[in-house]
Amino acid sequence: MSFRTVLRKIRRKLTGYTPLIEVGISKENLLHNLHTYQERYPGITFAPVLKSNAYGHDIGTVARLLDRERIAFFVVDSYYEALRLRRHGIRSRILVMGYVRPEDIARSRLPHVDFTLVDLAQVQKVASLARRPIRVHLKLDTGMHRQGITLSELSYAEDALKGQPLLELVGVCSHFADADGKDETVTTSQTKVWKEGVSELMSAFPTLTEKHIAATKGVRFATETDTNIVRLGIGLYGFDTSPAQGAPLKPVLEVRSLISSLRIVPEGDKIGYNATYTTGSDMKVATVPVGYYEGIDRRLSNKGSMLVKGIICPIVGRVSMNMTSIDVSNVPNVTIGDPVVAISRVPTDANSVSNIASTVSTSEYKETEYVVLTHIASHLERHAE
Numbered sequence: 001m002s003f004r005t006v007l008r009k010i011r012r013k014l015t016g017y018t019p020l021i022e023v024g025i026s027k028e029n030l031l032h033n034l035h036t037y038q039e040r041y042p043g044i045t046f047a048p049v050l051k052s053n054a055y056g057h058d059i060g061t062v063a064r065l066l067d068r069e070r071i072a073f074f075v076v077d078s079y080y081e082a083l084r085l086r087r088h089g090i091r092s093r094i095l096v097m098g099y100v101r102p103e104d105i106a107r108s109r110l111p112h113v114d115f116t117l118v119d120l121a122q123v124q125k126v127a128s129l130a131r132r133p134i135r136v137h138l139k140l141d142t143g144m145h146r147q148g149i150t151l152s153e154l155s156y157a158e159d160a161l162k163g164q165p166l167l168e169l170v171g172v173c174s175h176f177a178d179a180d181g182k183d184e185t186v187t188t189s190q191t192k193v194w195k196e197g198v199s200e201l202m203s204a205f206p207t208l209t210e211k212h213i214a215a216t217k218g219v220r221f222a223t224e225t226d227t228n229i230v231r232l233g234i235g236l237y238g239f240d241t242s243p244a245q246g247a248p249l250k251p252v253l254e255v256r257s258l259i260s261s262l263r264i265v266p267e268g269d270k271i272g273y274n275a276t277y278t279t280g281s282d283m284k285v286a287t288v289p290v291g292y293y294e295g296i297d298r299r300l301s302n303k304g305s306m307l308v309k310g311i312i313c314p315i316v317g318r319v320s321m322n323m324t325s326i327d328v329s330n331v332p333n334v335t336i337g338d339p340v341v342a343i344s345r346v347p348t349d350a351n352s353v354s355n356i357a358s359t360v361s362t363s364e365y366k367e368t369e370y371v372v373l374t375h376i377a378s379h380l381e382r383h384a385e
Helices: 003-015 027-040 051-055 059-066 079-087 102-107 120-129 151-162 185-204 216-221 353-360 369-374
Strands: 022-025 045-048 074-076 094-096 113-117 134-139 167-173 210-212 229-232 253-258 261-265 283-288 305-308 311-314 324-327 339-343 382-384
Touching (some): 022 059, 027 045, 027 229, 045 074, 059 074, 059 079, 059 382, 074 079, 113 120, 120 134, 134 151, 167 185, 185 216, 283 339, 353 369
Parallel strands (some): 022 382, 113 134, 167 210
Antiparallel strands (some): 022 253, 261 283
């Protein structure tokens, strides 16, 4: 039992308060996913992606579980996230991949934190402000056109880096725009630009040792792009989004609550906001104190479900801000206080993350596991189990 688990139990005992909602993070499944990729690609080092609160799993919880693992570094989006990790006592090297103000890069005193320079203006400004050694990765625009140095700008970036000896170029990176697409034309085009840019930088900077363009979706292209690091995001949390979908991954997160109220609703009565559901017979309805603020997608109204005693219980009526009504008519001996699995980590369950994404998708818009996970409220207490 971890120190934080003991501390949580002591706190609950002292306050007499147990949250109505908890988010469980499976240490076993998290490590299984990381090790699965490591075993499949022994020539690659993986960098766990912890941006956006570790895809909704809690940045501190996940980092503590992985801090002693064999990884390249932790990837975050912002300086704020890097600061949070250091405040959590995390010791692994960190790479900030999102934009950071040049002034903040120059002033930073966080140990073992590298920064990604994402456009030419930022490169030149950081070079002019640097007053201490700074390790940087240079992002190439290989065709996605969100961030990065184009090949036509590369010589100017090189001049700025070479003109400032305090900047140490240790990595080069980019990002595939369509690695999960069946048509590999876009990826092939990006790979060509990537190889040209990397070749030029490797010739100019002997300190450059870390090369990464692929994330979970693009891991299958890692070998042909001559990279040595893959940024592992959604795959780390149990979802194989590549077209091959061959990795035996295990979802990490589960959201649990309880039944806070029970009532019999007569046949023909309406349930919830806007009276969108009408009972076809007398129905036993339970209220669960979790709603769209906590991460239960409102589009699950009259479509989704939760689990009580392993039994599927349909959502009836609109999902409210902090409450959801479910039909528990088929649950034997159901009572107030019974546990409810609001979001399951079992892939085959109707309320698993993947099935929730499928349920709320339309012909015009396909929802993803990313969105479902990152919309789970950050204030809910996560704990490793």
